Amino acid sequence: MTFPTTSDLSTNVPNTAQAWHTLTTEQALDSLQSDPEKGLPENQIQLRQGYFGLNELEEGKGRSTLEILWDQFTNIMLVMLIFVAIVSAVLDLRKAVFPKDAVAIFAIVVLNGILGYLQESRAEKALAALKKLSSPKVRVIRNGNPSEVAAKELVPGDVMLLEAGVQIAADGRLLEEQNLQIREAALTGEAEAVNKETNRLLEADAPLGDRVNLVYQGTEVVQGRGKVLVTKTGMETEIGKIAAMLQAVENEPTPLQQRMTQLGNVLVSGALILVALVVLGGVLRAGWGQFENLLETSLSMAVAVVPEGLPAVVTVTLAIGTQRMVRRNALIRKLPAVETLGSVTNICSDKTGTLTQNKMVVQRIETPSFSLRVSGEGYAPVGEFESTTTPYDAIAQVEVERLLTECVLCNDAILQQQQGEWTILGDPTEGALLTLAGKGGFYRETLNQKMSRVGEIPFSSERKRMSVICQDSEDWDKGADYILFSKGSPELVLERCTSIQQGEKVVPITEIQRNQILEQNNQMAGNGLRVLGFAYRPVATIPEIEEAEEAESQLVWLGLVGMLDAPRKEVRDAVLRCREAGIRPIMITGDHQLTAKAIASFLGIAEPGDRVLTGQELEKLSQTELEKEVDHVSVYARVSPEHKLRIVQALQKQGKFVAMTGDGVNDAPALKQADIGIAMGITGTDVSKEASDMILLDDNFATIVAATEEGRVVYDNIRRFIKYILGSNIGEVLVIAAAPILGLGGVPLSPLQILWMNLVTDGLPALALAMEPAEPNVMQRPPYSPRESIFSRGLGSYMVRIGIVFAILTIILMEWAYFHAQASGIQERWKTMVFTTLCLAQMGHALAIRSDTRLTVQMNPFSNPYVLAAVVFTTVLQLLLIYVESLRNFFGTHVLDGTELAVCFGFSALMFVWIEAEKLVYHLFAAKRLN
Numbered sequence: 001m002t003f004p005t006t007s008d009l010s011t012n013v014p015n016t017a018q019a020w021h022t023l024t025t026e027q028a029l030d031s032l033q034s035d036p037e038k039g040l041p042e043n044q045i046q047l048r049q050g051y052f053g054l055n056e057l058e059e060g061k062g063r064s065t066l067e068i069l070w071d072q073f074t075n076i077m078l079v080m081l082i083f084v085a086i087v088s089a090v091l092d093l094r095k096a097v098f099p100k101d102a103v104a105i106f107a108i109v110v111l112n113g114i115l116g117y118l119q120e121s122r123a124e125k126a127l128a129a130l131k132k133l134s135s136p137k138v139r140v141i142r143n144g145n146p147s148e149v150a151a152k153e154l155v156p157g158d159v160m161l162l163e164a165g166v167q168i169a170a171d172g173r174l175l176e177e178q179n180l181q182i183r184e185a186a187l188t189g190e191a192e193a194v195n196k197e198t199n200r201l202l203e204a205d206a207p208l209g210d211r212v213n214l215v216y217q218g219t220e221v222v223q224g225r226g227k228v229l230v231t232k233t234g235m236e237t238e239i240g241k242i243a244a245m246l247q248a249v250e251n252e253p254t255p256l257q258q259r260m261t262q263l264g265n266v267l268v269s270g271a272l273i274l275v276a277l278v279v280l281g282g283v284l285r286a287g288w289g290q291f292e293n294l295l296e297t298s299l300s301m302a303v304a305v306v307p308e309g310l311p312a313v314v315t316v317t318l319a320i321g322t323q324r325m326v327r328r329n330a331l332i333r334k335l336p337a338v339e340t341l342g343s344v345t346n347i348c349s350d351k352t353g354t355l356t357q358n359k360m361v362v363q364r365i366e367t368p369s370f371s372l373r374v375s376g377e378g379y380a381p382v383g384e385f386e387s388t389t390t391p392y393d394a395i396a397q398v399e400v401e402r403l404l405t406e407c408v409l410c411n412d413a414i415l416q417q418q419q420g421e422w423t424i425l426g427d428p429t430e431g432a433l434l435t436l437a438g439k440g441g442f443y444r445e446t447l448n449q450k451m452s453r454v455g456e457i458p459f460s461s462e463r464k465r466m467s468v469i470c471q472d473s474e475d476w477d478k479g480a481d482y483i484l485f486s487k488g489s490p491e492l493v494l495e496r497c498t499s500i501q502q503g504e505k506v507v508p509i510t511e512i513q514r515n516q517i518l519e520q521n522n523q524m525a526g527n528g529l530r531v532l533g534f535a536y537r538p539v540a541t542i543p544e545i546e547e548a549e550e551a552e553s554q555l556v557w558l559g560l561v562g563m564l565d566a567p568r569k570e571v572r573d574a575v576l577r578c579r580e581a582g583i584r585p586i587m588i589t590g591d592h593q594l595t596a597k598a599i600a601s602f603l604g605i606a607e608p609g610d611r612v613l614t615g616q617e618l619e620k621l622s623q624t625e626l627e628k629e630v631d632h633v634s635v636y637a638r639v640s641p642e643h644k645l646r647i648v649q650a651l652q653k654q655g656k657f658v659a660m661t662g663d664g665v666n667d668a669p670a671l672k673q674a675d676i677g678i679a680m681g682i683t684g685t686d687v688s689k690e691a692s693d694m695i696l697l698d699d700n701f702a703t704i705v706a707a708t709e710e711g712r713v714v715y716d717n718i719r720r721f722i723k724y725i726l727g728s729n730i731g732e733v734l735v736i737a738a739a740p741i742l743g744l745g746g747v748p749l750s751p752l753q754i755l756w757m758n759l760v761t762d763g764l765p766a767l768a769l770a771m772e773p774a775e776p777n778v779m780q781r782p783p784y785s786p787r788e789s790i791f792s793r794g795l796g797s798y799m800v801r802i803g804i805v806f807a808i809l810t811i812i813l814m815e816w817a818y819f820h821a822q823a824s825g826i827q828e829r830w831k832t833m834v835f836t837t838l839c840l841a842q843m844g845h846a847l848a849i850r851s852d853t854r855l856t857v858q859m860n861p862f863s864n865p866y867v868l869a870a871v872v873f874t875t876v877l878q879l880l881l882i883y884v885e886s887l888r889n890f891f892g893t894h895v896l897d898g899t900e901l902a903v904c905f906g907f908s909a910l911m912f913v914w915i916e917a918e919k920l921v922y923h924l925f926a927a928k929r930l931n
Contacts (some may be wrong), residue, residue, distance in 0.1 A: 002006040005577075005596050006684040011724075012158060014033055014048075014156055015031060015745065016030060016032075016156045016232055019204045020030060020173045020213075020231045021204075021213050021214050022202060022203070022204050023173070023201075024199075024201065025175050025198065025199075026172070026631055027089060028173040029175075029229060030922055032156055032229060032320075033157060034158075034229060035157065035159075036176075036227065037141070037144070038141065039140060039142045039143065039157075039158060040142055040157050040158060040159075041142075042142070042143055044157065045142065045155060048157060049155055051158060052155055052233055053233075053234055054152045054153070054233075054406060055152045055153065055154040055155070055169065055170055055233035055234050056152045056234055057234065057235060057239070057240055057243045058243075064414055067913065069113070069117050071842060072112070072113040072114075072117050073309045075112075076265060076747075077131050077264045077306045078109050078113065078547075079639045080268050080271070080302060080306060081105055081108065081109050081306055082105075082106075082109055082301050084105060084302045084303055084751070085101075085102040085105035085109065086102070087295070087299060088101045088102040088105065088248065088751060089102035091292070092298065095426075097695050100752060101751040104751070104755050105303065105751060105755065108755065108759070111312075112308070112312070112464060114313050118224070120176055127459075136349065137151065137153050137505065138154065138160055138166075138169040139160070139161040140154070140158050140159060141159040141227075142158070142159075142163065146161065148867065150786055151169035151170070153228065154170045154233050155233060156230055156231055157229070157230060158170075158229075159175070159227060160172055160227070160228040160229075160230055161225075161226075161228075162180065162215070162227070162303045163219050163224075163225050164222065164224065164225075165220075165221060166220070166221045167218070167219065167220050168182070168215050168217055168218065168219050168220070170217050170230045170237060171215065171216050171232040171233075171236075171237040172198075172214065172228035172229050172230045173231070173546070174196055174198045174213050174214065174227075174229075175226075175227045176198060176226060176230055177196050177222060177226040177227075177857040178224050178226070178458075179224035179227070180195070180196040180226040181193040181196070181221070181224055181427065182196060182221055182222060183220045183221075184216065184219045185353075185664060186240060186662075187216055187218060187666050187820055188208050188209040188640075188900035189238070192360070192429060192530065192565075193222045193223075193427055193428065194212060195459070196211070196212050196226065197212045197213060198213060199211050199212070199213075203537055205616055207615045207616060207639075208238065208590070208640045209235060209591075210708050213299065214231075215228055216238045216239070217237040217239045217609065218239045218240065218242075218665055222426075223426070228494070239665060240609060240814075241642070242633060242665060242669055245642070245645055245668075245669035246669050246672055252634060254336040254337070254339070254675070255340055255343050255657075255786040255787070256314070256336050256339045256715075257336055259789070260314070260342075260790075261792035262789065262790055263619035263726075263790050266791075267306060268305075268724075271301065271302050271305035271306070271733070274301060274305070274733060274737060275301055275302060278297060278737050278740065278741075279291075279294045280292065281741065282294040282297070288696055289898070293740070293746070293747075296747055297736060297737070297739070297740055297747045299751060299851075300513065300736050300747045300749055300750065300751055301733050301736045301737060301831055302508060303751045304729055304732040304733045304749070304754045305730075306463065306758075307725045307726060307758055307762070308755060308758045309725070309759040309760075309762055309766070310722070310766075312719060312759075313763055313766045313770070315335065316517070317714065317718060317721070317770035318336065318338045318714065318766070321338035321710055321711070321714040322338055324708050325338065325694075325707050326697075328706040328707065329359040329700065329703045330695070330697065330703050330704075330710075331681065331695040331696075332693070332694050333689075333694060333695065334693045337676055337693035338407050338553045338711060339711060339718060340657075340675060340676055340693070340711065340786075341676055341694070341707055341712075341714075342708065342713075342716075342783065343675075343711075343784060343785070344657050344658070344659045344676060344708055344711070344713035345582070345583060345656045345786075346584050346651055346656045346657070346658045347578060347584070347585045347586065347658075347661065347704060348582065348586045348651070348658060348659070348660045348664075348670070348674070349585060349586065349588070349661045349701065350587075350588060350589060350591065350662075350663060350664070350667055351473050351587055351589035351591055351595075352590075352663070352664075353680055353684075354661050354662065354663060354680060354699070355567055355568065355571050355599060355603060355605075355701055356566060356567050356568065356599060357378055357567075357568055358562070358565060359379055359428065359431075359432075359566070360429050360432035360530070360563045360565055361376065361377065361378065361563060361566040362372075362433070362562070363563060363564050363566060364524060364529065364561075365385075365403065365559060365560070365562075366517075366524070366559050366562075367400055367403060367558065368399060368501060368513070368557070368559065369399055369502060370397065370400060371387070372385045372387055372400070373385075373386045373388060374386075374436060374439065376435070376439060377566065377569065378435075379423060379424050379432075379434075379435045380435070381415070381422065381437075381439050383438065384439075385400075397502050398501070398504045399502070399558065399559065399874065400559075400741040401440075402536070402558055403559045404436065404437040405437075405447060405451075405537060405552045406435075406485045406487065406534050406558060407433040407434065407436055407437040407561070408434060408442050408443065408444050408872035409447060409448075409451060409453065409468060409759075410466065410468050410484055410485040410487045410534075411430045411434060412426055412427070413425060413430035413433075414434075415431060415434040415435060415444075419677045419826075422435070423877065427506075429530065429563065431531070432563045433532075433561065433563075437891060438515040445609045448876065450473045451470040451483070451568055452473075452474055453468050454470065455468065455469035455542040455543070456469070457543070457551065458550065459488070463488070463779050464488050464489040464492050465486055465487060465488025465489060465552070465604065466486070466487060467484055467485060467486040467548070467551070468484070468684060469482050469483070469484050469539065470485065473511055477538035477780075478542055480538030481539075481540060481541075482539045482541070483532075483536055483537070483554070484536060484555075485536050486535050486536065487533065488533065489532075490517070490518075490521040490531050490532065490533030491533075493533035493534070493535050493555070493557075494514060494533055496535070496552055496553050497554075497556065498553075498555070498556075499511055499554075499555075500513055500557040501556055501559075506556050509557055516584045517533075519885050520560055521560055524560075525594065526594060527594075527598050528564060528595035528597065528598025529561055529562035529563060529595075530595075530852050531560070531561070531562045532555075532561050532563075533560055533801060534558040534560075534561065535555035535556055535558055536555065536556050536558060537553075537555045537556060539551065544648075556744070564595070564598070564599075565591075566601055567602055567603055568702075570700060570701070570702045571701045572602070573702065574701050574702035574704070575603050575604045575605055575701075576604060577705045577779065578705060580780060581708065581709075581779045581780070581781070581782070582703070582782030582783055583708065583783065584634070585603075585605050585634070586605070586633075586634050586635070586636070586647075587599070587600045587605050588608070588635065588636045588639055588643075588644055588670075589637055589639070590638060590639060592637060593612045593638060594640070595608075595637075596636075597612050597635055597639040597644040600612075603635050605635065606634045606635045610634060612635045612637050613633045613635070613637075614630065614635070614637050614639075615639040615640055615643050618643050618646070618647075620687040623646065623649070623650065624659075627650045627654060630650045630651050630656075633815065642668070644666065644669070645669045645673055647670070648660055648670045648674050649673060657786040658674045658675050658676070659674075659675065659676040659677075659678055661680070661696075661704065662679065662684075662688055662703070663679060663680035663684040663688055664676075664684075664688060665687045665902070667679075667688050667691075668687045668688050668690075668691040671691040671692045672692075676693050677691055677692035677693045677694070678695070678696060678704060679691070679692035679695045679696070680693055680695070680696055680699040681696050681699060682698070682699045698888055709774065709779050712778050713772075713773070713774040714770075716774075716778070717769060718797055718922075719767045719790075720850075721766035721770060722790070723798050723799055723802075723849060724765065724794065724842075724845060725758075725762050725766055726799045727798065727803050727805075728757070728762060728806060728838070728842050728845065729803070729806045730799055730803025730804070731802070731805075731810060731841075732757065732805070732806075732838060733803075734803060734804065734806075734807035734811075735749075735806075735811060735814065735834065736749060737816070738807065738811050739814070742811075742814075742815070744814065744815075744818050744830075748814060748830070748831045748834040748835070749834065749835055749838075752890075752892070753835050753892070756881070756891065757835075757842075758836060760874065760877060761842050761874050761877075762842060764870045764873065765842065765846035765867065765870045765874060766846075767866075768846070768864065768866035768867040768869070768870035768871075769850070769864075770847065771864055771867075772861055772867075776806065794824060798905050801843070805911070805914050806838075806841060809837075809841065809911060809914075810834060810837055810907070812907070813837050813903065813907045814830065814833075814834050816903070817829070817830035817833040817900075818830040827896055829896065829900070831892075831893075831894075832882065832894045833894045833896065833900055836878060836882065836896065836901070836904045837904045837907050838903060839874075840878065840904060841907070841908040841911040842874075842911075843874060843908065844908055844909055844913075844915075845911050845913045845915065846871055847867065847871060847913050848868055848916055849915065850867060851919075852919075854919070855916055855920070856916060879894050882894075882895060882896055883895065
């Protein structure tokens with residue numbers, strides 16, 4: 001064999017970009033210039049490592065810590081506050097006054113920046129989790145000798161040795177295999193371990209899960225042995241492609257982030273326009289001599305228009321939402337996802353482990369005389385046998401007894417109970433057979449004492465069956481010392497049968513019976529069941545393995561067993577609730593289309609006649625064609641990771657807001673691309689969890705519905721306290737603007753007092769409003785559009801309307817307070833009355849805004865006791881600013897007498913009266929429309 005040299009490696013490098021599943025082992029070896037017995041020589045290993053690089057995943061460049069921190073201070077509202085703080089500091093320093101307003105504003109800016117930084121600074125760890133899937137050590141043949149090397153040192157052309165329990169370190173083409181089964185669920189989504197076949201050649205477009213002559217990095221050998229030619233390493237492997245897709249997926253802003261950006265732009269633009277009008281109007285009216293006073297007024301207006309406490313309130317509200325979701329078994333990894341859940345229109349769900357139990361469960365038994373349905377869940381040997389053909393107990397019949405006996409004896413798995421939970425060691429299919437037998441009272445411990453195994457003919461991909469030989473201590477056949485039990489492909493086992501068990505008798509099998517058995521097999525497979533055929537034969541001696549063909553002949557047919565990765569019992573109700581809430585569930589799986597369709601139809605995801613789109617069909621569609629199909633397809637089968645990503649992108653292109661659930665490595669790119677990525681907490685891989693926004697702690701699809709409900713409640717509450725905060729802010733701005741226009745001499749509120757209102761008297765009740773319970777119809781309405789404006793559905797008009805009412809009431813009080821203060825001799829007292837009235841009016845606003853339609857007296861005050869507590873506490877704090885000397889000096893307030901305080905409370909109460917009156921008018925018009 002001729003290997004490329006250092007000088008010609010770049011031009012004569014082995015070609016790894018091939019459809020390896022279409023090549024024979026000889027063609028693959030020739031293409032990579034490798035030897036199956038000797039592997040690669042040392043000089044070739046070094047050359048190829050230099051050309052192909054290390055067998056590890058490359059990390060993309062993310063944002064640095066400084067970049068993330070800098071981005072926080074590019075927010076338009078914070079930029080305006082920084083500008084205000086600078087100007088305020090300059091004005092105070094000119095007056096030789098300590099710039100406490102500027103210090104306070106800068107403190108708020110820094111706190112908001114840190115808060116945003118903490119939310120965004122979590123490094124993306126999905127790629128790091130992917131890298132963990134690489135086995136640290138791997139056995140290879142190099143220089144003609146077996147050796148153990150680090151997985152990162154593998155190169156294309158290496159010959160890798162596999163055995164049970166090994167995690168595969170690179171993609172490769174099988175050269176040899178002995179009963180090799182590999183669990184590929186993490187990569188393909190298919191529940192069953194895959195039986196690998198060396199000599200099988202496949203079409204170029206064969207789905208990933210059907211490429212039985214290939215192995216993939218990150219998958220696990222369940223049983224058997226194998227020799228593999230390494231074909232792809234590093235980023236060229238299937239896991240490497242997933243890593244590349246993860247890096248290519250851009251993080252889009254969530255609906256909440258988009259709405260907050262929109263809100264900031266509108267507020268700052270409005271503030272600048274208002275400031276310009278006030279300064280221009282003041283200069284035209286009073287001349288440039290009043291410019292400095294007008295500038296102070298403008299600064300107060302700018303501070304008033306920015307809801308400084310809003311980012312903190314939103315963050316705390318989302319954090320509260322995360323705590324409520326944890327109590328419902330949903331762990332939120334990224335805070336904005338709490339609100340985003342409320343906008344979901346489509347849930348794309350993986351089947352295995354998400355909609356199903358990820359445990360094979362026997363559903364049906366067909367013997368010559370009986371047709372039985374089997375109940376029960378998981379691997380617990382608890383369930384009932386229901387006969388569909390006879391009214392009496394079929395378990396006592398010989399046919400079923402012998403079938404269940406074979407399920408135990410012709411089996412290499414172990415059924416065990418640990419801490420109250422039943423689990424299996426070995427192949428899930430064989431585990432399901434042990435569970436089935438246990439439901440009928442047949443256990444290995446008992447049967448092994450009576451019929452111990454003395455020989456075995458292992459499963460092979462060519463024969464598609466396995467057989468064991470047991471001592472005949474049960475007198476199955478008085479003329480034989482041993483019994484051979486055989487199970488496997490129903491068609492292949494049946495063609496080797498010459499007799500059939502009917503009751504206690506063994507009779508020759510007829511052609512009619514053969515056709516009936518094949519029809520039963522087809523019918524069960526058509527319902528998505530995996531079907532195995534069972535037969536036995538009395539033998540006089542223990543046959544050798546090379547005598548398998550002869551020994552596995554003249555068998556006695558026992559029956560069929562059909563099993564399924566059974567649906568979770570609660571998922572069907574969850575799917576129904578999704579539909580009631582206007583959310584469309586979609587199944588995307590790597591499993592066979594018949595299995596996927598059967599599960600989807602049972603759960604209500606698809607109707608019996610609906611189309612199932614396979615990965616091969618999807619591959620032939622352009623992205624534009626796929627975008628036209630996604631509205632009409634609810635089940636996708638035999639798909640690859642790229643397909644899942646394309647489906648999510650196509651739905652998003654159609655304006656859908658997509659949640660994607662999954663647990664495998666193959667789900668990670670789609671989880672990251674989706675608007676909400678939801679990983680399974682129990683069965684999920686680290687990769688899927690790190691790529692997700694939310695983790696289901698109980699792996700329960702129904703939890704998604706509960707989390708969606710919480711998301712809708714959070715969004716409703718965010719809108720509620722935005723109305724509350726911005727309504728008052730608009731009122732503050734109008735009051736400040738009115739003061740110089742009315743010639744009252746000075747700004748009624750200092751920036752420090754405005755900060756107090758925005759952070760404390762607005763902030764605390766706003767947090768309490770975030771605890772408002774769900775409206776009764778929250779899950780009986782369609783989701784609100786994720787692209788709706790923050791001001792939609794009347795929120796904008798409410799804020800403007802309430803802000804104007806707020807301002808009118810306060811301006812009337814301000815006029816009275818100004819002339820009252822002039823008469824009393826303490827001219828600045830009117831500012832304290834304005835400050836107090838604005839703060840106290842917000843308390844009435846908080847009580848009234850709990851519902852848009854119900855009067856406050858109609859609501860249970862203790863359904864949200866936090867609002868009442870916040871109102872009382874904030875009112876006390878406001879009074880402390882007036883009557884505690886140190887606070888009074890710091891905030892620049894004055895003591896109010898009883899009459900003045902009563903006037904403030906009276907005007908404040910009018911705000912509550914106005915909002916309640918609006919509700920009465922609403923009910924009046926609603927009643928007229930009904931009549």
